[in-house]
Amino acid sequence: MRLSQASLGRLPASVRKPGYDRDATRIGMVHLGIGAFHRAHQAVVIEDRLEAGESAWGIAAASLRSPETRDALAPQDWLYTMAVRSEAGEDLRVIGAIREGHVAPENPEALIARMAHPDTRIVSLTVTEKGYCHDPATGTLNEAHPDILADLAATGKPKTAIGFLAAALERRRAEGLPAFTVLCCDNLPSNGRTVKRVLDRFSALRDPELGRWVADHVLCPSSMVDRIVPATTDEDRARIAGSLGMEDRWPVMTEPFLQWVIEDRFALGRPDLAAAGVTMVGDVTPFEHMKLRLLNGSHSTMAYLGYLAGHETIAGTIGVPAMARLVRRLMDEEITPTLSMPAGTDLDGYKDALIARFRNPALRHRTAQIAMDGSQKLPQRLLGTVRDRLAAGAPIGLLAVAVAGWMRFAMGWDEKCQPITLNDPMAQRILTAANTAGADAARLATALMGIREIFGTDLPGDPRFTGPVTAALASLLAKGAGATIEAASRG
Numbered sequence: 001m002r003l004s005q006a007s008l009g010r011l012p013a014s015v016r017k018p019g020y021d022r023d024a025t026r027i028g029m030v031h032l033g034i035g036a037f038h039r040a041h042q043a044v045v046i047e048d049r050l051e052a053g054e055s056a057w058g059i060a061a062a063s064l065r066s067p068e069t070r071d072a073l074a075p076q077d078w079l080y081t082m083a084v085r086s087e088a089g090e091d092l093r094v095i096g097a098i099r100e101g102h103v104a105p106e107n108p109e110a111l112i113a114r115m116a117h118p119d120t121r122i123v124s125l126t127v128t129e130k131g132y133c134h135d136p137a138t139g140t141l142n143e144a145h146p147d148i149l150a151d152l153a154a155t156g157k158p159k160t161a162i163g164f165l166a167a168a169l170e171r172r173r174a175e176g177l178p179a180f181t182v183l184c185c186d187n188l189p190s191n192g193r194t195v196k197r198v199l200d201r202f203s204a205l206r207d208p209e210l211g212r213w214v215a216d217h218v219l220c221p222s223s224m225v226d227r228i229v230p231a232t233t234d235e236d237r238a239r240i241a242g243s244l245g246m247e248d249r250w251p252v253m254t255e256p257f258l259q260w261v262i263e264d265r266f267a268l269g270r271p272d273l274a275a276a277g278v279t280m281v282g283d284v285t286p287f288e289h290m291k292l293r294l295l296n297g298s299h300s301t302m303a304y305l306g307y308l309a310g311h312e313t314i315a316g317t318i319g320v321p322a323m324a325r326l327v328r329r330l331m332d333e334e335i336t337p338t339l340s341m342p343a344g345t346d347l348d349g350y351k352d353a354l355i356a357r358f359r360n361p362a363l364r365h366r367t368a369q370i371a372m373d374g375s376q377k378l379p380q381r382l383l384g385t386v387r388d389r390l391a392a393g394a395p396i397g398l399l400a401v402a403v404a405g406w407m408r409f410a411m412g413w414d415e416k417c418q419p420i421t422l423n424d425p426m427a428q429r430i431l432t433a434a435n436t437a438g439a440d441a442a443r444l445a446t447a448l449m450g451i452r453e454i455f456g457t458d459l460p461g462d463p464r465f466t467g468p469v470t471a472a473l474a475s476l477l478a479k480g481a482g483a484t485i486e487a488a489s490r491g
């Protein structure tokens, strides 16, 4: 038996299922990027609003690349299980908010038509950092990106998220429909402003008239999203099937914690998100810095150093006392001083909770998963903090160890001389730079810092940055990750 609308009634009573009439919902939101993160985050918030009777906000979700998710979920009427995992056990809920699915390359027109439908009021995105085809150091459109060039040349069959947004907006404008709101849910700095900058520019390059209309009419509120969602494994599938008494081809695994902070600027209305626990604010920047720097900055630090020290998961990495000390010191001494939070924010409580989340033994969040796409992640997770520290004349010793961890990882082989697969849109550039430099810390650091899209033009020329990074890299090369973590944790 397989999970579907017809089999819902046969689920065990302990599994929560949609209590509203799915067939009575309309589609009000299109989501680009139907990965596990969306299904364990935004879709769950929308599910709560559908349960509360806001039936106009069903989701049409699209994959911009592979048919995998559609192949798994379409036969299940787009139902899937969310498993909330902690030491206490596993809590299962079947989510019904996704009402329609698209595989963009198979039928781009159907997706554009759905985005241009009068009922569509919000288009949200989780397409990962690299999905915006921007230059990570400056946040501007990468006008030489092959997919962007292709999307500018041919308008009917976009490949990129930006191409789809522009094509659908172009159609809405032609049909006299108002622009939808674009809600970015990726871990980018000022994510709304970044997508707006990239989209305005792309639209203007396509057609100056469209560019003006998009610039004037499209609202892109920034948002901060937070929930740890490790990739689902076959072991997870088998366990969930056992609990459901039926098969679910693609359940999602997550933690109890969920946070979403959104700037309240929506052109065509929105569901009552606050009623579902979302924080609506005027400016998301402080929350974004708090999350990207403390959570994702620590995550990337643990991913590179933990991987090099031989740990498969984040829980395993933070389980090493020296690593736990290093992460807490990094948070307290180097990241926290760069944050300016609204009065009343309990940053100590936030950091305690983060460490507890990292320790969640039920999650099995792999270091290799987080290590992916470092070129796209480093700027907002670590380098923005570095810049703020340098501007304040403050030391960056621990941040330097984190950056050096990425550099050592980027060499493409580990401490046992085993190959590391570098999953990164800039892998070629990175590996060429690393191979040419070899295992000499100063040469390697210089070569990698020379990648302007990651480090910009300021950091490579600042000895307050290059000095500590080179020293940390020398230690990683000479003594290994374990000893480097131990030494750094004691300062």
Ligand code: CS2
Binding pocket: 187, 225, 226, 227, 228, 229, 295, 296, 299, 300, 369, 370, 371
């Ligand atoms: C992680 C994030 O994979 C990664 O790079 O750091 O996906 C992280 O789990 C989420 O941002 C948590 O909200």
